[in-house]
Amino acid sequence: MxxxxxxxxxxxxxxxxxxxxxxxxxxxxxxxxxxxxxxxxxxxxxxxxxxxxxxxxxxxxxxxxxxxxxxxxxxxxxxxxxxxxxxxxxxxxxxxxxxxxxxxxxxxxxxxxxxxxxxxxxxxxxxxxxxxxxxxxxxxxxxxxxxxxxxxxxxxxxxxxxxxxxxxxxxxxxxxxxxxxxxxxxxxxxxxxxxxxxxxxxxxxxxxxxxxxxxxxxxxxxxxxxxxxxxxxxxxxxxxxxxxxxxxxxxxxxxxxxxxxxxxxxxxxxxxxxxxxxxxxxxxxxxxxxxxxxxxxxxTARRLIHLPVQWHGLSRNRVGSTALEIIDVLLEHPTLNVETTQRLTATSHVSANAALEKLTRDGILQEITGRSRDRVWASPDVLAELDDLDFRIAQASTPSFVTFNGRRLES
Known part of the structure; x- marks a missing residue:
């Protein structure tokens, strides 16, 4: 036909x-x-x-x-x-x-x-x-x-x-x-x-x-x-x-x-x-x-909303500290270097670097260049969610079954 x-x-x-x-x-x-x-x-x-x-x-x-x-x-x-x-x-x-x-x-x-x-x-x-x-x-x-x-x-x-x-x-x-x-x-x-x-x-x-x-x-x-x-x-x-x-x-x-x-x-x-x-x-x-x-x-939105709560639980910081200010902007800026941190927190180079090091020790940041100069830090939690969202969508979109309105339907 x-x-x-x-x-x-x-x-x-x-x-x-x-x-x-x-x-x-x-x-x-x-x-x-x-x-x-x-x-x-x-x-x-x-x-x-x-x-x-x-x-x-x-x-x-x-x-x-x-x-x-x-x-x-x-x-x-x-x-x-x-x-x-x-x-x-x-x-x-x-x-x-x-x-x-x-x-x-x-x-x-x-x-x-x-x-x-x-x-x-x-x-x-x-x-x-x-x-x-x-x-x-x-x-x-x-x-x-x-x-x-x-x-x-x-x-x-x-x-x-x-x-x-x-x-x-x-x-x-x-x-x-x-x-x-x-x-x-x-x-x-x-x-x-x-x-x-x-x-x-x-x-x-x-x-x-x-x-x-x-x-x-x-x-x-x-x-x-x-x-x-x-x-x-x-x-x-x-x-x-x-x-x-x-x-x-x-x-x-x-x-x-x-x-x-x-x-x-x-x-x-x-x-x-x-x-x-x-x-x-x-x-x-x-x-x-x-x-x-x-x-x-x-x-993903629900997970992102809860991340700052988890970070505050992992890292104890005094009110007004640079580390606390970094946590407050980390969702929007999950990749940071010292200069960006200075701009976002209005602090000195020494304070920005020290705060980044502290959050790395606390497991909130990860240094991703392996260098001693021009270093870059990223949130492993945010990067993991970036990968996981792509994986979940792909898994729910497999050729055998697709998700529609919360139900699994045969394609």
Whole structure:
């Protein structure tokens, strides 16, 4: 029985191809044409999905709103924490891996781990996009370009193209030297600006169910693939941008990338279904992932709230002491050096260093560089929760079973 198209499927066109330089096999060098995909325009698209898919999406929104309202405003650190979780998981989908300790070192200024630096850049890009839409209530191409610049400006290969629409033909998988045997070939470069203007119009509509809009914005962005690199991370950031613009989140983000990483094959299969005119698989995956991620984010919020109580129990400090002041800001600043501590506590270099040493002896901080100079301290409890939140979301999002509204459902 043939599939019913929920949206227009991608079209195709055969266009000329010529390598910019001679490389690869003879087949790469002699390739003269390539079949590109042509996504449908979606600015004025009417989307009709099965009622059960819409109901699941709406239930997921209820959980997102509940977590954001209960913890987002009173626990300001939750937003920055969830941005880190989302950015790290989104990077992992691109096989960019670094430990939480490497990530903490990068926050403190270490440039030793390129993957950790890339994760920091992803956090900056997501923060910019969410902050921009919070202020303007619009998703703009200028904001997307600026976020891409934040993401890629330090990249050794694609730095020169940061914040710029691609001017070359790109492709996904296959040969490194030509689109030969590629899994997907996006539309030609000269169509990118027009496609992105169409996407911008759709992203700012208010008459489309929210998660359907988020799924379509993400899938269309990935189909256009408007940049030379960084498309996946910017595209997944747009999921949270849609949620923020529509008022579903006011204070925090949803770490959906952890769920998508756990179901990588399902995620990429759903994007392929989009090429064929079906969006329900991706909306369903987003609903399940957002629901699970929001439930686990609420659990993380509860754990973070109790951490300062535990720290005060571990370290006895007099009122007004630098160590006590560090504990009071540690949730928001889980990675510290002496200079940052001086700024946050308005104290001397000697007092800041002594307080950091004391909290290390008390088991509240851990020195993570192993150096005698330019040292950096981090909260092992906060770093552990960063890892544990990602693990819990992944565990609850396994292909066999997914969590929805607190129940385990077979996928």
């Amino acid at each position: 043939p599939h019913t198209h929920e949206i227009p499927p991608h079209g195709h066109d055969v266009v000329p191809w010529k390598q910019s330089g001679r490389s690869g096999t003879r087949e790469d060098r002699t390739l003269s044409e390539v079949t590109v995909s042509l996504p449908p325009e979606i600015a004025n698209l009417d989307v009709m999905l099965p009622p059960d898919v819409i109901a699941m999406a709406e239930q997921a929104l209820i959980q997102i709103v509940r977590t954001d309202a209960e913890f987002g405003s009173g626990l300001k650190v939750l937003n920055s924490f969830l941005i880190r979780t989302e950015s790290v998981a989104s990077s992992k989908l691109e096989y960019i891996e670094a430990s939480s300790v490497d990530y903490a070192r990068a926050i403190a200024g270490s440039k030793a781990n390129p993957s950790a630096l890339s994760m920091i850049a992803a956090s900056a890009a997501l923060t910019r996009l969410v902050d921009d839409v919070s202020q303007t209530r619009r998703i703009s191409l200028a904001s997307i370009l600026a976020a891409h610049h934040d993401l890629m400006k330090e990249d050794s290969l694609d730095g020169p193209y940061a914040g710029k629409w691609r001017e070359v033909q790109n492709w996904i998988n296959g040969s490194d030297h030509s689109p030969r045997n590629a899994d997907y070939v996006p539309p030609p470069a000269h169509t990118v600006e027009s496609y992105m203007a169409d996407l911008e119009a759709f992203a700012n509509r208010d008459d489309v169910p929210v998660l359907v809009q988020a799924a379509l914005v993400h899938a269309q962005f990935e189909s256009i693939h408007p940049f030379t690199d960084g498309n996946g991370r910017i595209g997944r950031a747009l999921i949270n941008v849609v949620l923020r613009r529509r008022g579903i989140t006011l204070h925090s983000v949803v770490p959906i990338a952890s769920a998508l990483t756990a179901r990588r094959d399902d995620y990429f299969a759903a994007l392929n279904h989009f090429h064929d005119g079906l969006i329900s698989p991706l909306v369903t995956l987003f609903a399940q992932g957002c629901n699970t991620a929001s439930l686990e984010a609420a659990e």
